[in-house]
Amino acid sequence: MNYSPTTKGRPIYLDCHATTPLDERVLAAMIPYFTYRFGNCASGGHVYGWEAAAAVDRARAVLAAAINAAPEEIIFTSGATEANNLALKGVAEAYLDHGRHLVTVQTEHQAVLQTCRCLEAAGLAVTYLPVGPDGLIDLTELEQALRPDTILVSVMAANNEIGVLQPLAQIGALCRERGVLFHTDAAQALGKVPLDVENLSVDLMSLTAHKVYGPKGVGALYRRRRVRLAPQIHGGGQEDGWRSGTLAVPLIVGFAEALEWALEELPQTNQYLGGLRDKLWQTLGSLPGVYLNGHPHQRLAGNLNISVAGVDGASLLLAMQKVAAVSGGSACSSKQIKPSHVLTALGRSPALAAASLRFGLGRFNTEAQIDEVGQKTLAVIRNLRGESVISSGENAYENNYGTMVVG
Numbered sequence: 001m002n003y004s005p006t007t008k009g010r011p012i013y014l015d016c017h018a019t020t021p022l023d024e025r026v027l028a029a030m031i032p033y034f035t036y037r038f039g040n041c042a043s044g045g046h047v048y049g050w051e052a053a054a055a056v057d058r059a060r061a062v063l064a065a066a067i068n069a070a071p072e073e074i075i076f077t078s079g080a081t082e083a084n085n086l087a088l089k090g091v092a093e094a095y096l097d098h099g100r101h102l103v104t105v106q107t108e109h110q111a112v113l114q115t116c117r118c119l120e121a122a123g124l125a126v127t128y129l130p131v132g133p134d135g136l137i138d139l140t141e142l143e144q145a146l147r148p149d150t151i152l153v154s155v156m157a158a159n160n161e162i163g164v165l166q167p168l169a170q171i172g173a174l175c176r177e178r179g180v181l182f183h184t185d186a187a188q189a190l191g192k193v194p195l196d197v198e199n200l201s202v203d204l205m206s207l208t209a210h211k212v213y214g215p216k217g218v219g220a221l222y223r224r225r226r227v228r229l230a231p232q233i234h235g236g237g238q239e240d241g242w243r244s245g246t247l248a249v250p251l252i253v254g255f256a257e258a259l260e261w262a263l264e265e266l267p268q269t270n271q272y273l274g275g276l277r278d279k280l281w282q283t284l285g286s287l288p289g290v291y292l293n294g295h296p297h298q299r300l301a302g303n304l305n306i307s308v309a310g311v312d313g314a315s316l317l318l319a320m321q322k323v324a325a326v327s328g329g330s331a332c333s334s335k336q337i338k339p340s341h342v343l344t345a346l347g348r349s350p351a352l353a354a355a356s357l358r359f360g361l362g363r364f365n366t367e368a369q370i371d372e373v374g375q376k377t378l379a380v381i382r383n384l385r386g387e388s389v390i391s392s393g394e395n396a397y398e399n400n401y402g403t404m405v406v407g
């Protein structure tokens with residue numbers, strides 16, 4: 001915990017699904033590429049270009065190895081949003097002769113959902129699979145959704161609100177068997193759960209640096225060699241023509257550095273965060289009318305998402321501002337008044353979905369912080385409820401799961 005960013009005098013940061021702080025070791029690795037190694041990696045005629053190109057080559061190899069891919073299968077982008085756009089639009093455009101149907105899930109990130117809306121407007125058909133109360137898709141429903149003209153299935157690896165891990169290996173095997181391409185948005189999973197594109201039969205995978213203690217503004221798309229893709233950004237032909245634009249060398253260096261640390265420390269970090277998360281749930285789940293969102297075990301170690309009965313959502317979020325930096329839903333939709341599309345897809349009522357808290361724990365959080373947040377959150381809930389007796393949950397599913405184990 002020596003590389004902790006300073007949050008002194010400010011709320012405890014528990015919003016790591018929105019973004020993580022930059023690890024200071026990552027910053028140190030990036031600085032030379034902002035200063036004296038500032039070259040453009042496309043400059044083949046001098047040492048400035050060569051050292052930039054060498055750094056990008058090294059980073060590309062790190063990313064590829066992290067997911068068991070080949071370096072030439074990595075396309076650097078500005079983040080997972082762009083990678084999702086490139087994967088979905090790129091495949092849709094390149095496979096128009098094959099078919100015009102895609103399958104995705106109602107609980108995907110907006111970067112996938114809105115891209116699908118865009119494709120629908122262009123005349124393609126999209127099936128949005130529902131999820132069960134635990135947030136997981138039903139493989140039989142997926143199988144039934146596949147049509148002869150289905151070209152792509154897109155299912156996220158780890159959900160950014162409730163942390164649940166979809167059964168990628170089974171989905172990948174089904175897609176492979178049916179000759180359908182499989183894309184996964186792994187923005188939340190990278191560096192937190194093992195990802196192997198061969199074992200998972202993944203054809204396209206979206207990645208980002210800033211959810212894993214790297215810099216904002218850089219990501220990548222893994223593209224399996226045989227997969228056709230129509231480029232979405234045209235220009236100087238960088239990234240073998242898949243994505244033009246001068247590469248963000250310092251950010252790419254930071255991405256690889258962050259990933260290397262995350263993978264090296266993955267088992268310890270998951271054990272640590274899982275322990276803190278379970279402790280927080282033991283505290284908050286001890287109250288009646290506090291419900292866990294998402295599967296109790298098949299989830300990210302650092303995620304806890306709860307719904308609180310008997311309190312007003314807006315009042316809850318306002319009161320929590322004094323306790324910790326948390327999110328009430330997806331950060332990307334927090335400006336909308338609409339309750340989270342993920343929580344409503346689980347079957348939560350709009351009122352209960354609005355009265356939800358997402359705790360995103362990160363490796364810089366301490367046990368003392370989690371204890372403090374647990375006690376203060378209890379006090380906030382009791383206070384908002386006026387200590388009144390709470391009626392029982394809205395339906396039978398909304399029971400506490402008991403103790404969770406590391407996901």
Ligand SMILES: *Cc1c(COP(=O)(O)O)cnc(C)c1O
Pocket residue numbers: 017018078079080081082109111156158159160185186187188207208209210211217218219
């Ligand atoms: C954060 C996130 C994104 C967007 O990634 P950016 O790099 O910020 O564009 C996409 N999908 C998921 C699941 C995310 O958590």
